[in-house]
Amino acid sequence: MPVDVRWATDADAPALAVMLCAMAAHYRQPPLDHDRALSAARKWLGEESPAYPHFALAFVEEEVSGLASVAIAHPGIDLERLLFLKDLFVRDKVRGAGVGRALIDFLADHCRSHGIGRIDLTTEDWNEGALRFYARLGAERHAQKIFLRLSGDALKVLKPDA
Numbered sequence: 001m002p003v004d005v006r007w008a009t010d011a012d013a014p015a016l017a018v019m020l021c022a023m024a025a026h027y028r029q030p031p032l033d034h035d036r037a038l039s040a041a042r043k044w045l046g047e048e049s050p051a052y053p054h055f056a057l058a059f060v061e062e063e064v065s066g067l068a069s070v071a072i073a074h075p076g077i078d079l080e081r082l083l084f085l086k087d088l089f090v091r092d093k094v095r096g097a098g099v100g101r102a103l104i105d106f107l108a109d110h111c112r113s114h115g116i117g118r119i120d121l122t123t124e125d126w127n128e129g130a131l132r133f134y135a136r137l138g139a140e141r142h143a144q145k146i147f148l149r150l151s152g153d154a155l156k157v158l159k160p161d162a
Contacts, residue, residue, distance in 0.1 A: 001097050002060070003098055004058070005058045005103055005105075006056070006057060008045055008055040010042070010046055013038060013046075015059075015064035016057065017034060019057065019066075019067040019089065020032060020037040020040070020041065022089070054071065055067065055069055056068040058099045058102055058103050060094055060097070065094045066090040066100065066103050067088070067089045067090075068089075069088075070107065071083075078117070080117035082116060082117060082119070083119045085120070088104070088121070100133060
């Protein structure tokens with residue numbers, strides 16, 4: 001089945017909103033209001049620099065079927081940029097049809113053509129399907145890093161230097 005992958009533009013806000021709502025449902029989150037998702041998608045796609053893509057969308061027969069949410073980080077100690085894959089999501093009805101692989105191939109091609117040396121990602125430890133998928137691609141588990149998060153109250157209490 002042919003899969004068309006492209007960076008999302010302003011015109012793709014409705015498709016991005018569909019994917020955000022589907023992703024929330026898949027991960028058993030409270031239902032995401034479509035109008036709110038659409039508003040957020042329009043804001044993100046309208047304000048971001050075209051040189052700094054954040055969302056790749058996959059289409060099967062012109063229907064949005066997959067999403068990759070990414071960030072590009074500038075050099076660390078190795079002086080090489082990296083692409084951080086925040087989310088990779090494929091709709092249930094096309095799982096196993098090559099949509100996830102098409103998204104990863106698209107991101108890898110972007111990395112190669114823009115001098116980005118690696119793709120870093122995380123997935124939930126319970127998501128066996130994702131772990132198998134990434135292992136088939138050759139992804140290595142790196143035990144030297146621990147994933148941490150500052151959010152909610154912890155984020156609120158941080159203060160800028162006076």
